Amino acid sequence: MRPERMAARLWGFTRFVLITGIGFIILYPLLRQLSAALMHPEDMYDLTVNWIPRTFTTLNFRVAWEMLDYPKAVLTTLGFALLLSTLELASTMIIGYGFARWRYPGSDLVFALVVLSIIIPPQMVMVPLFLNFRYFNPLGLLPEPGINLLGSFWPMVLMALTGTAKRGGLFIFITRNFFRGMSTSLEEAAYVDGAGHLRTFFTIMLPNAIPIAMIVFLFSFVWNWNDLFYTDLFMQGKNLLQLALMRINAQYNYPWANKAVEGTYIQLVNNAGMLLYVLPVLVLYAFLQRYFIESIEKTGLVG
Amino acid sequence: MMRRPPRLSMRAQKSLLGLLFTLPFILGFGAFLAYPFVQSIIFSLSKLTIVPTGYELDFVGFENYRHALFVDPRFRQVFAETAVTMLTQIPVILIFSFFAANLLNQKFPGRALARVIFFLPVVMGAEITLKMQQADYMQQAMSLSESGLIPLSVLQSFLVNLKLPLGFVNFIFEAVNAVPVIIRSSGIQILIFLAALQSIPGSLYEAAHMEGATSWEAFWKITFPMISPLLLVNVVYTIVDSFTAPDNVLLDLIKDTAWSGAGFGVSTAMSWIYFLLIIGLLVLTFVFVSRGVHYET
Known part of the structure; x- marks a missing residue:
């Protein structure tokens, strides 16, 4: 028994070291940001200061707050992410249910297109989409140059509504999997009792699909919150946090561009700004981490 | 009627x-x-000019592709870099996430907390944050590889002194350098493997144990085959995830070319070359992985 216990102990210790190490690497950027964000500008030139600032200050946060126009920007970003994730949730639930329950000539082909939409890199359609939204003119119905939808919420709203926004295909895929795994007996009972298809979907199926809806909603929210690709492409000029941060970053790359905040000091503001940006998502994750971590088991992707 | x-x-x-x-x-x-x-497709074969009423296209054949491949000073290098990064990172991410899932599947105190932290990069993977970390000199100067946690220069000279082939040393060097990136990109993959591990019935292991199988044998004869169908899912997810990854330099180049470089035509030609790479990778994965996958029917 003795050597076995020794081996178990040794493995336990190795495991502890490994997990702590990996955890540290994951948390490292966050800790680094926190350290820099709380640092007084003078500490930057103090070689003895590495992790723990000599003078703690909230100055960087106050400057970042001001530069980002934080209360307004955070509300805009929040509203935007909520709007998109709600629309994406609604559309992918409906589409996924359609694929799971009813077949029509060509439905398999259309579902193959869903899978295709997952693996087409968004770069492929980036330039044409940009120009199509710049001169938006569906089927040539509008007068010539069309209307400019760039800088408005419309491009992303339209894409979210049709399940083709960021990773929309993935959401359709998992909602379809979920509904396929649900027994049809509930629906049949509803039909026998005289409920129509739509009514059955909204009053019987949706309430039973809350676990998967939660997953789609949360992931969509977080991915939309973190998105830079589409926001940078379509939403220039909007008061979104990620775009505001990019403006600060540009000032940092060209310190002479901004006289108010001099030179390298802007990197401390940068770090404070990034923390302000991730804070809402961190709070969300702190409360709802169970839903994120148990998500894969519920998607029916595995077994 | x-x-x-x-x-x-x-x-x-x-x-x-x-x-x-x-x-x-x-x-x-x-x-x-x-x-x-x-x-x-049309754009990549045309010269695109913006005019007051929209844009005009002039057919130029494969001129844009020629420009991307032979005239653009950065494209070939960045493309090769991206291809190599993908080819090396995908297997490493798979192995790491499988390993991490096995770790997290064991019972130990603090397991719940470990899972919360391992999954954190998925939630916190804000593209702007990661982009800015790359640009932030202070972060760079203090980044993992330089802060003494993994002293790379020491490692490199050690490996070179062992008279290992330089290509191999460079591979190790790149791999160690990529550790934070690998860990950060593995969140979802770990969860997928973890869910798969938990779906393996314990009775299989019990039966194998009764028959005298060691844990090592049980791992290769039970765990690995049971998990293999998800290899494909994870490869595909890893590739899809890399499209908009903040460290995808090719994406930056395609964007720069479109808006401040050689124009929309060359940019779409570049994205088409990139797409062919992705297709090639996916076909390769399907051929390799589907051969070794065990499907429970």
Whole structure:
């Protein structure tokens, strides 16, 4: 028994070291940001200061707050992410249910297109989409140059509504999997009792699909919150946090561009700004981490 | 002729419902993927100029591809870099996430906390944050590889002194350098493997144990085959995840070319070359992985 216990102990210790190490690497950027964000500008030139600032200050946060126009920007970003994730949730639930329950000539082909939409890199359609939204003119119905939808919420709203926004295909895929795994007996009972298809979907199926809806909603929210690709492409000029941060970053790359905040000091503001940006998502994750971590088991992707 | 049948047949009704529910996707796919996709072929073969009423296209044949491949000073290098990064990172991410899932599947105090932290990069993976970390000199100067946690220069000279082939040393060097990136990109993959591990019935292990199998044998004969179908899922997810990854330098180059470089035509030509790489990678994975995958039927 003795050597076995020794081996178990040794493995336990190795495991502890490994997990702590990996955890540290994951948390490292966050800790680094926190350290820099709380640092007084003078500490930057103090070689003895590495992790723990000599003078703690909230100055960087106050400057970042001001530069980002934080209360307004955070509300805009929040509203935007909520709007998109709600629309994406609604559309992918409906589409996924359609694929799971009813077949029509060509439905398999259309579902193959869903899978295709997952693996087409968004770069492929980036330039044409940009120009199509710049001169938006569906089927040539509008007068010539069309209307400019760039800088408005419309491009992303339209894409979210049709399940083709960021990773929309993935959401359709998992909602379809979920509904396929649900027994049809509930629906049949509803039909026998005289409920129509739509009514059955909204009053019987949706309430039973809350676990998967939660997953789609949360992931969509977080991915939309973190998105830079589409926001940078379509939403220039909007008061979104990620775009505001990019403006600060540009000032940092060209310190002479901004006289108010001099030179390298802007990197401390940068770090404070990034923390302000991730804070809402961190709070969300702190409360709802169970839903994120148990998500894969519920998607029916595995077994 | 205007008379309608009083009721559709059950079958037709179901077809119609299916079509109705999936119609949003069909429309969206047509408008925001298929149509731009076709446009991108045309754009990549044309010179695109913005005029007051929109844009004009002049057919130039493969000029844009030629420009991307032979004139653009950065494209070939960045493309090769991206291809190599993907080819090396995908296997490493798979191995790491499988390993991490096995770790997290064991019982130990603090397991819940470890899972919360391992999954954190998925939630916190804000593209702007990661981009800015790359640009932030202070972060760079203090980044993991330089802060003494993994002293790379020491490692490199040690490996070179062992007279290992330089290509191998460089591989190790790159791999160690990529550790934070690998860990950060593995969140979802770990969860997928973890869910798969938990779905393996314990009775299989018990039976193997009764028959005298060691844990090592049980791992290769039970765990690995049971998990293999998800290898493909994880490879595909890893590739899809890399499209918009903040450290995808090719993406930056394609964007720069479109808006401040050689123009939209060359940019779409570049994205087409990139797409061919992705297709090649996916075909390669399907061929390799599907050969070794065990499907429980």
